[in-house]
Amino acid sequence: MDIPYTVLPRRDTGLYNAKLGIWLFLASEVMLFGALFSAYILLRVGSYPGVWPHGILNVPVGTLNTMVLICSSVTVVLAWAALKANDFAKYRKIQLVTVLCALAFVCIKSYEYYDKFTHYEVVMKDGRVIDGHLVRKEGGGQVVNGRKQPPEFIVLHGVEFPAEMKAAGMAKIPLLEAIEKKSGHHAEHKEFRVAWSDTTRVQNYGPWHNTYLAIYFTLTALHALHVIGGAAVIFWIWGPGAAMWKTDPERYTNRVEVSGLFWHFVDLVWIFLFPILYLL
Amino acid sequence: MTDQNAHHGNHGIKGYLLVFFGLIIGTIITVAAWKVHLPTLFLTVLVALIIATVKASMVAAWFMHLANEQRMIYAILGLTFFFFLGMMLLTVWAYGDAPKIHLP
Amino acid sequence: MSHQAPAQSHAAHAHDSHHGGGHHDAGFWRTYIFSTDHKVIGIQYGVTSLLFLFFGFALMLAMRWQIAYPGKPMPVVGALLEGVLGPIAAGGVMTPDLYNTFGAMHGTIMVFLGVVPLGFAAFGNYLVPLQIGAIDMAFPRINMASFWSFLIGGMVMFVSFFIPGGAAQGGWTSYSPLATSIPTDGQTWWILAMVLIITSSLLGSVNFIATVIQLRAPGMTWMRMPFFTWAQFVTAFILLLAFPPLEAAAVMQLMDKVFHASFYLPTGLLIGGQLADISGGGSPLLWQHLFWFLAHPEVYVLILPAIGMVGEILANNTRKPLFGYRSLVYSVLAVGFISFIVWAHHMYLTGMGTRISTFFQTTTLIISIPSVIILTCLFLSLWGGSIRFNSAMLFALAFLPMFGIGGLTGLPLGFNFSDLLLHDSYYVIAHFHYVVAPGTIFALFAGVYFWFPKMSGRKMNEWLGKIHFAGSFVFMNLVFFPMFAQGVAGMSRRMSDGGVSYMLNDMTADVLGRLPKEVVEANIGISTAAFLLxxxxxxxxxxxxxSIFRGEKVTSNNPWDATTLEWQTPTPPPHGNFDKPIKVYRGPYEYSVPGAARDYLPQNEPNRS
Structure with missing residues (x-):
């Protein structure tokens, strides 16, 4: 009384159940990411001219991450091919690289997130805007009435824009080159020590900072969840689930294939995410 | 199953490695095209998306074996792709067709 | 319920149930609670969704009191609500905030936790594997995960009533910026619950499609599939492909709500007269597009399983094949397909351009063609039949005109010029309730009466069933029909006082935009009818x-003399469903075949050679 076609393909469809299942799941994933891509397009097309930011992200790091993901994609298919050729030891070695690549991807992504969360835009009471990375906080931090007090000083390493640029509505445009081109002002990178009491607004580059960062964080976080989930499944099949290779090798190979299909999809999404978020 | 095994033998592995190098080269071209600053934004977007689509097709066709898949999968993906395009294009069209409001 | 099986008189059948009862080894928890058996999961879905339907109905009754007698304390339940929910129901009176909460949750619960789980998940889980001759769903454990994800989602939705500030208040459509800027956490809970429910329906739909494609019994070709299974198959595709955009939209609304992003919040948004502290640059229309990309196909998710059930019940009780089986199948496929490209007819009033309006108006009217074909085929199936008027059939018959009214009154809403007048009025309420309440819910009742004997081994009482039908039919129409008139007279939906503040008391100079007294006072009649409903x-x-415990026991596995495979199993079907290998020889509706010995030929009965 077993469910048929869990291992061998059904004759008229040529598919085993899990393969059809994963493709159906991927179809819904296409619609999920498709909706977010549509949102990206709509928000970008709908933004006021010149407001959509460019150049916030670190392209070399993003390129490195793309390479890492491409590597994992080829290893996952090579691992499956090794299993097909009955070479379990080779599969073990290659698939380990996949999992390590996934780990590396998540680490690099975390570094990028950290970089954004320590990147501040500070609006001073006199209208100047200081944009830079947090070096340290000084003072403050004690809890009063259940609320953590802000620091007395924050030290940033970055650039300063004069007040008149904010008045022209340009302080929200983080693309340094654009600002410099427009104003002829050449911003110099240096350290600023800012008293909290002199500021009107201190905000880091989280999803709340602008709509571009909002869609960046949403898309990449959702993608990263897929990476983590996919890697967890691949790792489980590689490690604890590997006993099945002894009892039911064909089904085991199918599992590797199906998890691999999911992994390729995750790679495929990133192939689009990288240019639209980092480069365009 | 035996013929399938033969199909994914050494020949298959060579193919996978070729696709791998293709993807790496595609990534390099994308970044290079971004570096040289093409004259218009439209051109930049076009080049980046064309390369991305080529790379994605390579992953789908070889790594995911879509080049040689069952009809049922094609049918499901065709349907999905149609609705995906419908969602994206109709939304953008609806946006573009909206009467423009001129703020003072 | 399979523990009742050994009590059956049928010897072979008792033996098989016992055989299937080998599953009992798994213990009570694995058999009835964490079961992977599609029938148990179907019943779990059924019980849960019936409870949610009842709960959603109760919310509506409280709202109807407020509409009929605005500002008066609610009898009986007023004190209870004040005790449970606190100041939002001060003095047992429904405050506007509470009205908004109940309104939003009535819609959400009825659609996502009541009708869809009952029609699609409960009946689908129970019947689809049986109808195609499979022993279970393709992925039983994913099936279980689907139910538990649904149940947890439902719990989150329910618990959100009791958090400070209460549940979501932004309407079931949760339009941003309104939904985002209401300063309570209800909307966050709503989103989290929706993500769980969407996950559940995703897992369910993958399972249904894979099951229908892979596990059809030998001989069960596509064109031999029962119409109900076809409807479920198309519904599963709609859920699979239309729900993810809402999930994406919900994630973005969560980002807005929790992380103060501005996906749906435009630059310069004023909240309570203050410039909101947001980065801006978002688009409120983005939410509407993504929401309706799901929510319009969702209408067909509500109606298609119901149509499928009505088809089965009509064929069985007219003792005739369905008229135009192929036309029905192709029409259902066409409806499913076109339902993806009509969504923006909900947005005519958002200032859409004329060209895009025309496009959506055209597709909307095109989708009415296959819908009319379906309804016409079902009507024609009655022609020349010797109809058995049992409770199931009465509900199925009532479905036809009710769904007809609901569908035809949708046409003025599909044309953008007439929709501009009727948008967000009680006319809209009456229209979609005619489709879903007297439409789908009648079909679901019909389904309960029809398949109850298979699920429990006992028939439901016919006499009580007919009383239930008569009362439901009369009061359903008394509730919803006057709303058409109210809507055309200009009464808006979502008003917590039922339109009293717009009532025209005397012929003053300011008549424009006012409601005649009779229109507002009709609320009292409607609310009374709702209570009687x-x-x-x-x-x-x-x-x-x-009937579960005392109903008349069925004497055969096929009490309605039906042809489809779910009636060729032991009653109730054991784990693994069939006691013999199933092979299909014929189409699903071979009733009254000339020359046959009986007036029905089951699908698995071999041809005489």
């Missing part, structure tokens, strides 16, 4: 529980 459900509740 609730009373009319009492026979059903009694009947349901009484």
């Amino acid at each position: 609730g009373v009319a459900q009492i026979p059903f509740i009694i009947n349901f529980f009484w």
Whole structure:
């Protein structure tokens, strides 16, 4: 009384159940990411001219991450091919690289997130805007009435824009080159020590900072969840689930294939995410 | 199953490695095209998306074996792709067709 | 319920049930609670969704009181609500905030936790594997995960009533910026619950499609599949492909709500007269597009399983094949396909351009063609039949005109010029409730009466069933028909006082935008009918529980003399469903075949050679 076609393909469809299942799941994933891509397009097309930011992200790091993901994609298919050729030891070695690549991807992504969360835009009471990375906080931090007090000083390493640029509505445009081109002002990178009491607004580059960062964080976080989930499944099949290779090798190979299909999809999404978020 | 095994033998592995190098080269071209600053934004977007689509097709066709898949999968993906395009294009069209409001 | 099986008189059948009862080894928890058996999961879905339907109905009754007698304390339940929910129901009076909460949650619960789980998940889980001759769903454990994800989602939705500030208040459509800027956490809970429910329906739909494609019994070709299974198959595709965009939209609304992003919040947004502290640059229309990309196909998710059930019940009780089986199948496929490209007809009033309006108006009217074909085929199936008027058939018959009214009154809403007048009025309420309440819910009742003997081994009481039908039919129409008139007279939906503040008391100079007194006072009649509609459900509740334990036992596995495979199993079907290998020889509706010995030929009965 077993469910048929869990291992061998059904004759008229040529598919085993899990393969059809994963493709159906991927179809819904296409619609999920498709909706977010549509949102990206709509928000970008709908933004006021010149407001959509460019150049916030670190392209070399993003390129490195793309390479890492491409590597994992080829290893996952090579691992499956090794299993097909009955070479379990080779599969073990290659698939380990996949999992390590996934780990590396998540680490690099975390570094990028950290970089954004320590990147501040500070609006001073006199209208100047200081944009830079947090070096340290000084003072403050004690809890009063259940609320953590802000620091007395924050030290940033970055650039300063004069007040008149904010008045022209340009302080929200983080693309340094654009600002410099427009104003002829050449911003110099240096350290600023800012008293909290002199500021009107201190905000880091989280999803709340602008709509571009909002869609960046949403898309990449959702993608990263897929990476983590996919890697967890691949790792489980590689490690604890590997006993099945002894009892039911064909089904085991199918599992590797199906998890691999999911992994390729995750790679495929990133192939689009990288240019639209980092480069365009 | 035996013929399938033969199909994914050494020949298959060579193919996978070729696709791998293709993807790496595609990534390099994308970044290079971004570096040289093409004259218009439209051109930049076009080049980046064309390369991305080529790379994605390579992953789908070889790594995911879509080049040689069952009809049922094609049918499901065709349907999905149609609705995906419908969602994206109709939304953008609806946006573009909206009467423009001129703020003072 | 399979523990009742050995009590059956049928010897072979008792043996098989016992055989299937080998599953009992798994213990009570794995058999009835964490079961992977599609039938148990179907019943779990059924019970849960019936409870949610009842709960959603109760919310509506409280709202109807407020609409009829605005500002007056609610009798009986007023004190209870004040005790449970606190100041939002001060003095037992429904405050506007509470009205908004109940309104939003009535819609959400009825659609996502009531009708869809009952029609698609409960009946689908129980019947689809049986109808195609499979022993279970393709992925039983994913099936279980689907139910538990649904249940947890439902719990989150329910618990959100009791958090500070109460549940979501932004309407079931949750339009941003309104939904985002209401300063309570209800909307966050709503989103989290929706993500769980969407996950559940995703897992369910993958399972249904894979099951229908992979696990059809030998001989069960596509064109031999029962119409209900076809409807479920198309519904599963709609859920699979239309729900993810709402998930994406919900994630973005969560980002807005929790992380103060501005996906749906435009630059310069004022909240309570203050410039909101947001980065801006978002688009409120983005939410509407993504929401309706799901929510319009969702209408077909509500109606298609119902149509499928009506088809089965009509064929069985007219003792005739369905008229135009192929036309029905192709029409259902066409409806499913076109339903993806009509969504923006909900947005004519958002200032859409004329060209895009025309496009959506055209597709909307095109989708009415296959819908009309379906309804016409079902009507024509009655022609020349010798109809058995049992409770199931009465509900199925009532479905036809009710769905017809609901569908035809949708046409003025599909044309953008008439929609501009009727948008967000009670006319819209009446229209979609005619489709879903007297439409889908009648079909679901028909399904309960029809398949109850297979699920429990006992028939429901016919006499109580007919009382239930008569009461439901009369009061359903008394509730919803006057709303058409109210809507055309200009009464807006979502008003917590039922339009009193717009009532025209005397012929003043300021008549424009005012409602005639009679229109507002009709609320009292409607609310009374709604209350009586609730009373009319009492026979059903009694009947349901009484019949489980005391109902008339069925004497055969096929009490309705039906042809489809779910009736060729032991009653109730054991784990693994069939006691013999199933092979299919014929189409699903071979009733009254000339020259045959009986007036029905089951699908698995071999041809005489």
